[in-house]
Amino acid sequence: GSGSSYSNNFYDKETSGSTSTTGASPKTTEEMQTQSTFTYWDFENVWAMNESQYPRLKNQDNKSLTASSTEEKTLQIHSTEEEILISTPEELNSVRNSLAGNYKLNGDIDLSHYGNWEPIGTAEEPFTGSLDGNGYTIKGLTVNRPEEDYVGLFGYVISGKLFNINLKYFSVKGQNYVGGLAGYIENGAEIKNSGAVGEMEGVGHSGGLVGRI
Numbered sequence: 001g002s003g004s005s006y007s008n009n010f011y012d013k014e015t016s017g018s019t020s021t022t023g024a025s026p027k028t029t030e031e032m033q034t035q036s037t038f039t040y041w042d043f044e045n046v047w048a049m050n051e052s053q054y055p056r057l058k059n060q061d062n063k064s065l066t067a068s069s070t071e072e073k074t075l076q077i078h079s080t081e082e083e084i085l086i087s088t089p090e091e092l093n094s095v096r097n098s099l100a101g102n103y104k105l106n107g108d109i110d111l112s113h114y115g116n117w118e119p120i121g122t123a124e125e126p127f128t129g130s131l132d133g134n135g136y137t138i139k140g141l142t143v144n145r146p147e148e149d150y151v152g153l154f155g156y157v158i159s160g161k162l163f164n165i166n167l168k169y170f171s172v173k174g175q176n177y178v179g180g181l182a183g184y185i186e187n188g189a190e191i192k193n194s195g196a197v198g199e200m201e202g203v204g205h206s207g208g209l210v211g212r213i
Contacts, residue, residue: 010037011180011196011208012054026208032197041193046135054197056137056166083132089114092138096120101129105136112140112169119143119155119183126158133165133194141170141180141198149176150183151202152211157185163192167209170198177211178202184212 010025012032031037035049049055086092087107093114095103099121111117121127143151150156151174153167162181170180177183180196184205196209205212 009191009194009209012198015197015199032195054168055195095127095129095131099125099127099129103129104132105134105138108136109138110140111138111142114140115142116145117141117143117153119145119151119153121150121154121156121160123150123156123184126156127154127160128158130161130163131165132163135164137166137168139168139170141167141172143170143172143174146173146175146201148174150211151175151177152179152181152183154182155184157182157189159188160185161190163190163194165194167194167196168198170196170200172198173201174206174211175202176204176206178206179209179211182210185210186213189213 010027010032012027012029014029027037032054033052035043035055038047038055041047041055043049047055083102083104084098085106086095086103086109087105089109089111092109092111095101096118138153141153143153145151152172153170154162165181167180172178172180174183178200180198180200181191181194185191191210194209200206200208202211
């Protein structure tokens with residue numbers, strides 16, 4: 001859409017089956033596992049990468065494997081003046097109830113058992129807020145809506161911001177405007193420092209990360 005922007009985004013064209021350059025640069029699996037591919041990504045302070053692996057945010061290296069597991073499971077969505085923290089699939093799903101909110105992930109989100117995801121935001125009621133991935137991963141997203149338009153984790157985004165989002169192992173099927181992260185963004189919406197690894201299938205305006213900008 002007019003005025004929207006994206007920068008420093010990449011996706012695996014081999015796993016997604018797409019070569020669209022909308023919203024992100026398509027790369028081979030080998031390129032996605034090579035640090036020099038990710039020009040301008042901050043591997044000193046923000047990102048980490050091992051040989052033959054995809055990039056990950058350094059927050060993931062610092063998470064305790066033993067402490068506070070019970071506490072993390074019982075976290076509920078809560079807000080400050082500026083943002084709403086999200087740590088469960090249910091909390092991520094609730095974003096659709098307040099489409100202008102500012103959100104930040106507070107833990108990895110596993111959607112593999114969540115069923116057929118309903119994209120957040122429609123042409124009639126678009127997402128206009130922001131989501132900061134904050135060093136965590138959203139994995140296992142399944143969207144099986146082959147006869148629907150505006151399909152992805154987000155369906156339709158206007159003037160919103162999606163950044164630092166690591167989307168892995170998704171399966172997204174739609175008709176037109178299909179992407180792993182978002183089907184359609186416009187009017188100043190911004191996507192940056194985000195990556196996607198998964199399978200995508202669409203008819204028109206489809207891409208590994210974003211269907212159309």
